[in-house]
Amino acid sequence: MTSLPDDTTLTDAGLQARGNGRVLIVACGALAREILALRDANGWTHLDLTCLPAILHNHPEKIVGAVRDTVTKHRAHYDEIFIAYGDCGTGGLLESACTEMGVPMIAGPHCYSFFEGNDAFAARDEITAFYLTDFLVRQFDAFVWKPLGLDRHPDLRDMYFGHYETLVYQAQTDDPALTDIARRCAERLGLAFERRFTGYGDLERHMSDWANT
Template sequence: MTSLPDDTTLTDSGLAARGDGRVLVVACGALAREILAVRDANAWTHLDLTCLPAILHNHPEKIVGAVRGVIDQHRADYDRIFIAYGDCGTGGLLEAACAEMGVEMIAGPHCYSFFEGNDTFAARDEITAFYLTDFLVRQFDAFVWKPLGLDRHPNLRDMYFGHYEKLVYQAQTDDAALTALAKSCADRLGLAFERRFTGYGDLAQHMKDWATT
């Protein structure tokens, strides 16, 4: 089983490809643990992973160029390349770039959608919900609290979150400690708390398709 990369590395640097597979998945660092877990559980040893820094989650204008760079870097080394990103705030530009480069991209606007299942997520009316995944629960300070300046100006909390009603924790794993941490994130934001066990959702099916076709 692959040893899991630490969150700090995935946030700041991403994850380099090993270069020993035939299929490459290019992903956001926030999905690395999940992708490795699905790959290893199915013994898809021919599937390799490289991840861009997860902090690009906070800078969507940089995602398309970064994905293009990785594809250009690795295109000659792999039989096939797939992109494990949703639109992630690129306004359709990432999908257009993937189509131009001839690589398949996972369906869905963002990971919250494909973790829950795109059809299920689309049917919900949750404009007042704020979502966290396993990774974002662990990295709540790095991705939410500090970038919004709440560590320095906690009085801004209600300005940012006053129109939200609940925090929805989409749990990929059944981890009591992570659930408690997610509940504390909701408390810090002054929001009601809901936990949904999603597992890997549509990501698992996409990976199966990528690995077996």
């Protein structure tokens, strides 16, 4: 089993490629554990992974440039490069950049959508749901509580989350401890709680396609 840096490292620094495969996946640090779990479970040893800092999701205007720089840096060293991001708040700019560079990316607006399956997610049309994945449950304070200043001003909670009704935890793994943390996150935000086991969703299908390129 591949060893991983801790979640704080994946949030702030990402993950460097080891340079021992012929196919490179450029991903968000929030997907590192899932991608490596799928790679190891399926014996896709020719897949290499580099991850950008997951905290870029709080600054989506920086994602496109970071992906461009990473593809440029690694292009000469791999036969194929694939992008494990959805649109992720870039307003279509990431898709345009990937098309220009000739590197395929995952379809969908964000990981919440492709974990559940884009069609199923779109059909729900849940405008009052706030979503967390396994990674975001573990990193709730770093991505939600502290950036919004709720650690200093908890009275702002209703201003930020007053239009939400439910915290939906999309679980990639069946982990009771993570479910308990997610439920407490919902309580902290004053939201109802729902858990949906998605597994790896469309990420697994895309990785299978990439592995067999």
